[in-house]
Amino acid sequence: MNNVPTAVPLDQKHFAERWNARPDSTEKAYGLQQYPTDELHWPGLLHGRILRSAWPHAHILHIDLSQARSLPGVRAVVCAEDIPGTNSYGIIFRDQPVFCTDRVRFLGDAIAAVAADSPEIAAHALTLIKVVYEPLPNIGDSQQALASAAPRLHPDGNLLDSSRLGHGDIDAGFAQCSYIVDRRYSTPRQMHVFMETEGGVAIPEQDGSLTFRVGCQSGHRDRDQLADILGLPQHKVRVIGLSTGGGFGGKDELTMQPAAGLLALKTGRPVRIHYDRQESTRAGIKRHPIQMFARTGCDAEGRLIAHQLHAVLDTGAYASLGPAVLTNFSDHAAAPLYRIPHVEVQGQLVYTNNSVAGAFRGFGGNQATFAVESQLDKLALAAGLSPAELRRRNLRTPDDDGVEGQSQQMPCHPNTLLNAAIASPLWQINPADAEHGRWLSGVGMALGAQGNGLGNGLPDSGGASLRLTKQGHIQLAFGFIEYGQGVVAAVQALACEALGCSAEDLDIRLGDSDGPDSGPTSASRSTVIATEALRRLRDDWQQQLIQLGKSLLGDHRALCTGAGGLWYDEPKGKRAISYQALASGVKDLSLPALKIHFDFPTGPDAQPKGRYLQLLIATVARVRVDRFTGSVKVSHLHHIAAGGKVIHPPSYRGQIEGAAVMGMGMALLEDVPMHNGEYQLDNLDAYLIPTLADAPAQQVDVIETIVAGDQYPVRGIGELGIEAISPALMAAIQDATGIRPCDLPARPAALLAAMTAAEENLP
Amino acid sequence: MSTENTTPNMQLNFTLNGQLLNMRVGPARRLLDILRLDQGLTGPKEGCSIGRCGACTIQLDGAAVPACLLLAYQVQGKEVITVEGLRSKPAFQRVADSLIEHGALQCGYCIPGIATSLTAALTQRPNASEGELEQAMHGNLCRCTGYSGLQQVIKDLATPAPNN
Amino acid sequence: MTIAVTDRTQTHILFPQSAFEAVALAVRHQAPYIAGATALQLSWNKTANWPTQAVALSGLSELIGCKRLASSWQLGALTSLAELANNSALAEYMPLLSQAAVSVGAAGVRQLGTLAGNIGFAGDLMPSLLVLDTQVLWIDQHGRSQQQPLTQWLEAPQPQGLITALQIPVPLAGSITRMEKLASRSAFNPPLLNVASLQCWQEGQLQKLRLAIGGNAIQPSLLPISPHSLPLQDSRRVLNSALRATLDSILPLGCAQRDYLISAGAKLLCDQLSPNLS
Incomplete structure (x- = not known):
C-alpha cells in the first residue's frame, strides 16, 4: 500500500460516516450526569475536610486534636497515628505522607482530617486543631535547593534525579558551526484547573471493606496504595473511578482518598471530601516550572550540527511523577524531530518547598519543544533562512533511529506536516491587518511530537474483559476512567468495529478496580490499549458466539456477528439469532466470557528508550498584538495532526482544540507564582485561564495514513494538541512585533517593554 | 432588636423549579448550598466558590446568576430555576441539542452552567446576535473544549445581523 | 459551647x-x-x-433605576451593573458609563453588583464617573441628606454614610468620552488600570479636559491636568512623555507593575486625546 499522506479537514463533511455524538452527550447536555462530587445522597453521609500545613517548611512539635474532637457534630478527627498501614504514597516513590508526623515540606501538606455532620462544622473543627510548628528555612527555588548550605528536604538531598542524554561530541560540534544561538527559556507552574476539583466519597461496606467513588485516573493503582495505607487486603478495597470533570494528569496521584477512607473506617459512615478551589490550588499537583539554557548551531548551509540544552525542573516538596517528567522532557529537549550529529541534554530535578509538580498533559515534552522550536527559529534568522527552510533541511525521516539510537514508529514523514503547515491559509494576512494600526498581526508555526505509553521500558500493560450477559448485553470492561477525553466514545466505536455489533448491544464498564486492570488513564495510552485488546479478543469472541449460535439453532450454516445478534452469511440481510436469545438459550453451557492482558507495544528494542509509538503535529498561529498594551489576541489556529486513524472524529478534534487552548493558557496567561514557598494567589480570580473571549477560531486537519509496516494504525491523541502551540504563538508574536518572548507566560508588560525599547532603539 | 445569642434564621419563601417552597434558613446561607445540600439538586456545580467560573449558574427571575454568590435572603419572593427545572422547556432543549450536535462538551462539568446561561440569554433576547450571546458567556469557563464547540453553538443559535 | x-x-x-x-x-x-x-x-x-x-439594602426599591432629569442623570445607588450595561437610553446619551459597566466582571456577577458596591470597592466604574463630574447623593450617619462631588467623597469616605444616588450632568455638546480597561485577560478579570477621558471641544478649542485613572490596586483619581497644562499641540511623542510624567507623579511608588502601567496608561490616554488634535 503506497498512500501519499494527505491532510484532510477533520469535520462532519469529510468524516460523515464516523461522525456521531459521544455516548454520554445527552446526560451531560441535559445536566443529568452525576459526578463524584455530586454524590450527596448517601444515608448518614459525613462531610470531611483536611487540615493543611501553616508553613512551607517546619518541624511539627505538637498536634492537639482534643478541642476539635469535642465540637458538637464532629464524628472523627484523625491524624498520622490513626493510620493502620503505611503513612505514605506516591506513584514512583512513596515519599509523600498521608498525614505529616514531624515535618512539613509545603503548604499543601496534610496534617489531619475531620468528618462532621455539616461542611460548616467540619470547617470550624479545622480551626480548633492546634498544631505547634517550629519554622525552618524555606527553599523557594531550584537554585537555593542546589546550594551547598541548603537544608536537605529528603534523606538523599535535594537533587531527586538527573538526566543525561545525547550523542556525538558537543564541543567538537560547536567548533564546526558557522552560526550559533543561545538563549535562556522558562516555563511556568501551570495548574490543571479541571472544572471539577478533587473529590468523592468513601463508603464502608457491611463486610468491612471500603468502596471509593471518586474522580481519579487509575483505580487499580490507587486501590493498591489505599490498601497499604488503610491496612486492608486488596480485595477489601474497591475504587470506582466515576466519570469525572477533568483530569489532565492532576488526578493521577491519590488526592482525598486516604483521608476520606480513614474517616470512613473510623466512623463507620460514608465520608465525602470535595476540595474547594483554594484547597486544590494549595494541595494539588502542578506542571513543573522549568528553567532552560539552550545552545544550537548550524553550518553555513543551515544544516544543524550541535544542540545543547541544560535544564532545572522544580519538582516541589515530593517526588510524584517528577522522574518520569524529567525523562520525557529530556527526550523532547534533544530535538528528536531533527537530524543533529552532536546533541547533549542535561536535566536536574530538584526538590523545593513549593507545590508538588507531577503529571500534566504534555508531561515535560511541550516545555522542551517550546525551547527547541524557538532555538530553530532564532538560528534560522541568524543563518538567513526562513524557519520552514531550516526545518526542511534537517527533519529526520521515519526510518531514522531516535536520538539514543532507539527504534521509533513515526506515523509519517514530518515533511508532510511541514508542507501542510506552509500551505496554511493563515499565512495570507489581510492587507488591512498589515497596516500599522493599533494592532500588529503576525503568523508563526512550529512542529511537535508526542509519544504514547509510559515508555523507557517501564512496566506498562493493560487488559480488558468481554462477556455476554444473561440479558444479552455485550459487556466490555476496561480499567480506564472517563474524565472528558472521550475514552467512552473511542471504546464504543472500536468495539462496534471489532465485534461487529451496534452501540445498543454494548454495555461498557469503565474504571472499576474489581474489573480488569488497563493501567493508568494517562500517557495517551488508552486508545492503543483498547484497540489492541479488541484485536486480540475478536476472533475468540466471534468463534465462541458463532459456535453457541450454531448449537442453539441446530444448524451448520455460516454465521457472523452483527448488530443485534448473529446473522447468516447467506442469504445476506437475515438475522439468525439475537444476542438476547443466545444468552437466554444457554442452559448448562456457560456464557462466553473472555479476558486479556498484555504489554503496551514498545517496539523491537530489548531496552526501549523513550516512547516507541509517535505522533506528529504542526501548529500555525495567527495573533494580533496591541501596540499600546502588549496584549496578545490569538485569532486563528491551524493544526495538522498525524495521529493515526481517527476513531471518533468529534473527540479527536475536541482533544486537539482543548489541548491547544490549554497550551495557549500556559503560553500567555497562567502561572502559580510562589515566593519562599508561599502562594501568591489561590483562586480563579487571580489564576486566569482562557475564557470564550480569548478563544481562537481553530481548524484541525488530520493525516490518517501511516507508514507501510506500522502495525499500530491507532494512536492516542490526548496530549498532541499542546505540543507545538507555545512556540507557534511566540513565532507569531515575533512576526508581528520583532520580539520573541522566551519566558512563559509571555505577559503584555514584558512585551510592551521590549517593543518600546526596540522603538526607542535602546540596547 | 436583640440579636445576640440566637442563631439567625428567616422564613424564606421562593419558587424553585416551579414549586413554591417555604423554609426556615440562615439568611446568609448560600443559595448553592440550599440547592445542592438541602434540596438535592446537583445540577448547579461548585467550581470556584467566588463566582468566577459559572459552573453554579442558575436563573433568578430569568437572569443567569452564580448561585455561589447568592445569599438566601436575596431570593425572597423570587423565582429560581436550575437546570433540573429547565430540562423540559423547549428553549433549553434547543440549546442542549445544539451543544450535542456541535460536540461542545467533553467532561461536561461546565455544561449545566453554560446551558443555563445560554438559555437565559436567548429567553431574554430571542433575537440576540452572536456578539450579544458571546458576551453573555464570558463568565462560563470551560477547560476541556477550548470553546470551539460553543462558538459553533452560538453561531447556530444567534440571529444573524441584518444585511446593510 | x-x-x-x-x-x-x-x-x-x-x-x-x-x-x-x-x-x-x-x-x-x-x-x-x-x-x-x-x-x-x-x-x-x-x-x-x-x-x-x-x-x-436590596429591598429599597427607591434606590434602583436610572432617571433622566433636565440636564442630568440620576442613577439609583442600587441599580445593578447589568441594568446600567443594558439600559439603551444610557447607552445612547452616556455611552461612557455603559461601556464601563460592560467592562465589569461578566454577565452573571453584573446582575448582582451595584453602582454603590462598585464605588465602595473603587471598582471599574470610578474613572468614568470621575471624568463625568459625578455628584454623590448620600445620607450621613446622623440621617441628614448630603450631596458632594465624587472626588470629595473619595477623599473622606463615610463608612456609615449611605449613598442613595449618583447625579451626573449630561456632558456638553461636543464632548468626547472614552474609557479603556487594561487587564491581563480579554474578559472577566480585575483591572490593572482603567483610564477614562472627557474632552469638550468648542469652536476648535479644547475647553474642558478630564483624565482619570483607577485600578485594582490604584486609588481612583483625576489626573492633575488641564487643557493648558498638556502639550496638546506638540507631537504624540511629546504628549506621551507628558502623560508618562503625570502618571509617574500619581502612581504610588510601591504599586505592582508600575512601569507597565505608566507605559501602557500613557499610550492609551495619548490615543484617546490625539485623534482630535490638529
Whole structure:
C-alpha cells in the first residue's frame, strides 16, 4: 500500500460516516450526569475536610486534636497515628505522607482530617486543631535547593534525579558551526484547573471493606496504595473511578482518598471530601516550572550540527511523577524531530518547598519543544533562512533511529506536516491587518511530537474483559476512567468495529478496580490499549458466539456477528439469532466470557528508550498584538495532526482544540507564582485561564495514513494538541512585533517593554 | 432588636423549579448550598466558590446568576430555576441539542452552567446576535473544549445581523 | 459551647424599610451595608470574619433605576451593573458609563453588583464617573441628606454614610468620552488600570479636559491636568512623555507593575486625546 499522506479537514463533511455524538452527550447536555462530587445522597453521609500545613517548611512539635474532637457534630478527627498501614504514597516513590508526623515540606501538606455532620462544622473543627510548628528555612527555588548550605528536604538531598542524554561530541560540534544561538527559556507552574476539583466519597461496606467513588485516573493503582495505607487486603478495597470533570494528569496521584477512607473506617459512615478551589490550588499537583539554557548551531548551509540544552525542573516538596517528567522532557529537549550529529541534554530535578509538580498533559515534552522550536527559529534568522527552510533541511525521516539510537514508529514523514503547515491559509494576512494600526498581526508555526505509553521500558500493560450477559448485553470492561477525553466514545466505536455489533448491544464498564486492570488513564495510552485488546479478543469472541449460535439453532450454516445478534452469511440481510436469545438459550453451557492482558507495544528494542509509538503535529498561529498594551489576541489556529486513524472524529478534534487552548493558557496567561514557598494567589480570580473571549477560531486537519509496516494504525491523541502551540504563538508574536518572548507566560508588560525599547532603539 | 445569642434564621419563601417552597434558613446561607445540600439538586456545580467560573449558574427571575454568590435572603419572593427545572422547556432543549450536535462538551462539568446561561440569554433576547450571546458567556469557563464547540453553538443559535 | 462569630451561619441580616432606617440600623449596630455582597462576602470569607449583623439594602426599591432629569442623570445607588450595561437610553446619551459597566466582571456577577458596591470597592466604574463630574447623593450617619462631588467623597469616605444616588450632568455638546480597561485577560478579570477621558471641544478649542485613572490596586483619581497644562499641540511623542510624567507623579511608588502601567496608561490616554488634535 503506497498512500501519499494527505491532510484532510477533520469535520462532519469529510468524516460523515464516523461522525456521531459521544455516548454520554445527552446526560451531560441535559445536566443529568452525576459526578463524584455530586454524590450527596448517601444515608448518614459525613462531610470531611483536611487540615493543611501553616508553613512551607517546619518541624511539627505538637498536634492537639482534643478541642476539635469535642465540637458538637464532629464524628472523627484523625491524624498520622490513626493510620493502620503505611503513612505514605506516591506513584514512583512513596515519599509523600498521608498525614505529616514531624515535618512539613509545603503548604499543601496534610496534617489531619475531620468528618462532621455539616461542611460548616467540619470547617470550624479545622480551626480548633492546634498544631505547634517550629519554622525552618524555606527553599523557594531550584537554585537555593542546589546550594551547598541548603537544608536537605529528603534523606538523599535535594537533587531527586538527573538526566543525561545525547550523542556525538558537543564541543567538537560547536567548533564546526558557522552560526550559533543561545538563549535562556522558562516555563511556568501551570495548574490543571479541571472544572471539577478533587473529590468523592468513601463508603464502608457491611463486610468491612471500603468502596471509593471518586474522580481519579487509575483505580487499580490507587486501590493498591489505599490498601497499604488503610491496612486492608486488596480485595477489601474497591475504587470506582466515576466519570469525572477533568483530569489532565492532576488526578493521577491519590488526592482525598486516604483521608476520606480513614474517616470512613473510623466512623463507620460514608465520608465525602470535595476540595474547594483554594484547597486544590494549595494541595494539588502542578506542571513543573522549568528553567532552560539552550545552545544550537548550524553550518553555513543551515544544516544543524550541535544542540545543547541544560535544564532545572522544580519538582516541589515530593517526588510524584517528577522522574518520569524529567525523562520525557529530556527526550523532547534533544530535538528528536531533527537530524543533529552532536546533541547533549542535561536535566536536574530538584526538590523545593513549593507545590508538588507531577503529571500534566504534555508531561515535560511541550516545555522542551517550546525551547527547541524557538532555538530553530532564532538560528534560522541568524543563518538567513526562513524557519520552514531550516526545518526542511534537517527533519529526520521515519526510518531514522531516535536520538539514543532507539527504534521509533513515526506515523509519517514530518515533511508532510511541514508542507501542510506552509500551505496554511493563515499565512495570507489581510492587507488591512498589515497596516500599522493599533494592532500588529503576525503568523508563526512550529512542529511537535508526542509519544504514547509510559515508555523507557517501564512496566506498562493493560487488559480488558468481554462477556455476554444473561440479558444479552455485550459487556466490555476496561480499567480506564472517563474524565472528558472521550475514552467512552473511542471504546464504543472500536468495539462496534471489532465485534461487529451496534452501540445498543454494548454495555461498557469503565474504571472499576474489581474489573480488569488497563493501567493508568494517562500517557495517551488508552486508545492503543483498547484497540489492541479488541484485536486480540475478536476472533475468540466471534468463534465462541458463532459456535453457541450454531448449537442453539441446530444448524451448520455460516454465521457472523452483527448488530443485534448473529446473522447468516447467506442469504445476506437475515438475522439468525439475537444476542438476547443466545444468552437466554444457554442452559448448562456457560456464557462466553473472555479476558486479556498484555504489554503496551514498545517496539523491537530489548531496552526501549523513550516512547516507541509517535505522533506528529504542526501548529500555525495567527495573533494580533496591541501596540499600546502588549496584549496578545490569538485569532486563528491551524493544526495538522498525524495521529493515526481517527476513531471518533468529534473527540479527536475536541482533544486537539482543548489541548491547544490549554497550551495557549500556559503560553500567555497562567502561572502559580510562589515566593519562599508561599502562594501568591489561590483562586480563579487571580489564576486566569482562557475564557470564550480569548478563544481562537481553530481548524484541525488530520493525516490518517501511516507508514507501510506500522502495525499500530491507532494512536492516542490526548496530549498532541499542546505540543507545538507555545512556540507557534511566540513565532507569531515575533512576526508581528520583532520580539520573541522566551519566558512563559509571555505577559503584555514584558512585551510592551521590549517593543518600546526596540522603538526607542535602546540596547 | 436583640440579636445576640440566637442563631439567625428567616422564613424564606421562593419558587424553585416551579414549586413554591417555604423554609426556615440562615439568611446568609448560600443559595448553592440550599440547592445542592438541602434540596438535592446537583445540577448547579461548585467550581470556584467566588463566582468566577459559572459552573453554579442558575436563573433568578430569568437572569443567569452564580448561585455561589447568592445569599438566601436575596431570593425572597423570587423565582429560581436550575437546570433540573429547565430540562423540559423547549428553549433549553434547543440549546442542549445544539451543544450535542456541535460536540461542545467533553467532561461536561461546565455544561449545566453554560446551558443555563445560554438559555437565559436567548429567553431574554430571542433575537440576540452572536456578539450579544458571546458576551453573555464570558463568565462560563470551560477547560476541556477550548470553546470551539460553543462558538459553533452560538453561531447556530444567534440571529444573524441584518444585511446593510 | 458557642461557636465564635466567624462564619455566615451567625450573621443576622437586618431589613430596613427605607434608606433612612438603613442608616439608623447601620449606626446603631455598627453593621456594614450589603447590596449584591459579591465582593464583601468574599473578603469576609478570606478573613473568616463575618459580621454579627449586616444591613440589607436590596429591598429599597427607591434606590434602583436610572432617571433622566433636565440636564442630568440620576442613577439609583442600587441599580445593578447589568441594568446600567443594558439600559439603551444610557447607552445612547452616556455611552461612557455603559461601556464601563460592560467592562465589569461578566454577565452573571453584573446582575448582582451595584453602582454603590462598585464605588465602595473603587471598582471599574470610578474613572468614568470621575471624568463625568459625578455628584454623590448620600445620607450621613446622623440621617441628614448630603450631596458632594465624587472626588470629595473619595477623599473622606463615610463608612456609615449611605449613598442613595449618583447625579451626573449630561456632558456638553461636543464632548468626547472614552474609557479603556487594561487587564491581563480579554474578559472577566480585575483591572490593572482603567483610564477614562472627557474632552469638550468648542469652536476648535479644547475647553474642558478630564483624565482619570483607577485600578485594582490604584486609588481612583483625576489626573492633575488641564487643557493648558498638556502639550496638546506638540507631537504624540511629546504628549506621551507628558502623560508618562503625570502618571509617574500619581502612581504610588510601591504599586505592582508600575512601569507597565505608566507605559501602557500613557499610550492609551495619548490615543484617546490625539485623534482630535490638529
